[in-house]
Amino acid sequence: MAKKILIIEDDKFLRELIGQKLLKEGYDIVEAVDGEKGIKSIKDEKPDLVLLDLVLPGMDGFEVLTKIKEDSKIAQIPVIILSNLGQKDDIEKGLKMGAVDYLIKAHFTPGEIIDKIKVVLK
Amino acid sequence: MFWKKKNNNNIFLGSDLTIANYLSDGLFVFDRDDRLVLVNLQAEEFFQIRKEKILGKSILGLSRFPNFGPLVSLLTGETKEFFRRELQPRENFILEVTSTLMIIDGEKSGTLVILHNVSREKISEKMKSEFVTLAAHQLRTPTSAVKWSLQILLDGDLGELNEEQRKILQKIYKTNDKVIRLVKDLLNLAQIEEGKFLSKIALSDIEDIIQLVINANRNLIKEKKLNFEFKKPKDKLPKVMLDVEKMKIAIENIFDNALRYTFSGGNVSISLEHNNKKEIEVKIQDTGMGIPRDQQAKVFSKFFRTTNVMKVDTEGTGLGLYIAKNIIEAHGGRIWFESEKDKGSIFYFTIPVKESFAEFITGGFY
Helix, strand or coil, rough: CCCEEEEEEEEEEEEEHHHHHHCCCCCCCEECCHHHHHHHHHHHHCCEEECCCCCCCCCCCHHHHHHHHHHHCCCCCCCCEEEECCCCHHHHHHHCCCCEEEEEEHHHHHHHHHHHHHHHHC | CCCCEECEEEEEECCCCHHHHHHCCCCEEEECCEEEECCCCCHHHHHHCCCHHHHEECCHHHCCCCCCHHHCCCCCCCCCCCEEEEEEEEEEEEEEEEEEEEEEECCEEEEEEEEEEEEHHHHHHHHHHHHHHHEEEEEEEHHHHHHHHHHHCCCCCCCCHHHHHHHHHHHHHHHHHHHHHHHHHHHHHHHHCCCCCCCCEECCCCCHHHHHHHHHHHHHHHCCCCCCECEEEEEECEEEEEEEEHHHHHHHHHHHHHCCCCCCCCEEEEEEEEECCCEEEEECCCCHHHHHHHHHHCCCCCCCHHHHHHHHCCCCCCCCHHHHHHHHHHHCCEEEEEEEECCCEEEEEECCCCCCHHHHHHHHCC
16 A cells, blocks of 8 residues: 655645655655644544644644644654754754654755655655 | 052042043953952943942952843953953843953053943844844745756656756756755854854764764765875874864865865875864865965955866855854864965864863853
């Protein structure tokens, strides 16, 4: 069965680019444009992995991460933070809050991001 | 002569007190026994206190008064004479403090402490670097979009490409990556200038940090077929107080230059020395393009890249050494180089050996 990836990203272009690449690699994808819809999608769709942006309208990525980890039914789903905020403090905070990895969008190609996903899902 | 000696021990500013009161800088004068004998109007204003309350007190005695803590620490520190050290007596209020000893007839007669208000400049600097940080982060979204779409095209996901198409797309990809690197450097720079600067200082092994940097660059060394050597000293080096993340950036920037500006088959080496007890010296040497003599003075300035390097490599940002210098100097170290065009360069920097946080602090880090 194909692995399901949830993409929580408010920028339409970036969302489409990474989504397209994931589909090509044989993954199923679910998309959410903000934090609240993202959390709802996790609960409804139970993805195998979540790609989470931090700068989102309304609830920010850190809040979303907190809510995921608070809910025992979804806390174990691995979350990779995919953000352009990249100061050391943010990275440490994200990892400490339970994200399995923190990737700066501008520093990784979609292919490299998928390699990281493959490692986590192994 | 400005100062009059009144009885054996005290110097005394007579009717010239008026001049002191018209100064836009604050003034404290301590006598030979370190007792406060003069406070001008501006100093009263800066510290929000009437001079009657503090005149006659010793330096240590001043610490009982609100806002005086940091000043007392500064005045009782290692050096009695210092120039423009920063002090924040209260919220949003920053002073530059200068202290000089007054010598009359060959003996110390007192200490002159001058306080210069730099709050406005500091706020302006802070706003500037906050702006740079914001702009840099904003720039990452479109550059990510360009990077990702180009990669998708280059992967052939949207159809096969001919050689010409591939070539031009690769060029665009590289150009965009240059913008991304510039953004990264600007963010580092803004952080440095914001004085969010040395944080998480801990006793660390400089050898380990250098090794990390070397490991991260293994591929480049191999690709360029460079002969690389890491010469470690025979005795184990002492651990030193460092901001590991920042030091890593500094070393990375210098090493990156050595690798990038040395042609295939050339030599690059890093060596460490602990000659005297007080410093560790790191030497990064290459047989690369070198820095022409007439451009050597500008090497550490922002955005500067030499003409011979720009002809060969359009990708650097010109910020690497500026950032490295800032970081090394903030640690109390020095950085310098020797270089000859087409022969190569040697970059040296020192790290003072301070083994305790207290030593680190009184050495002038803040």
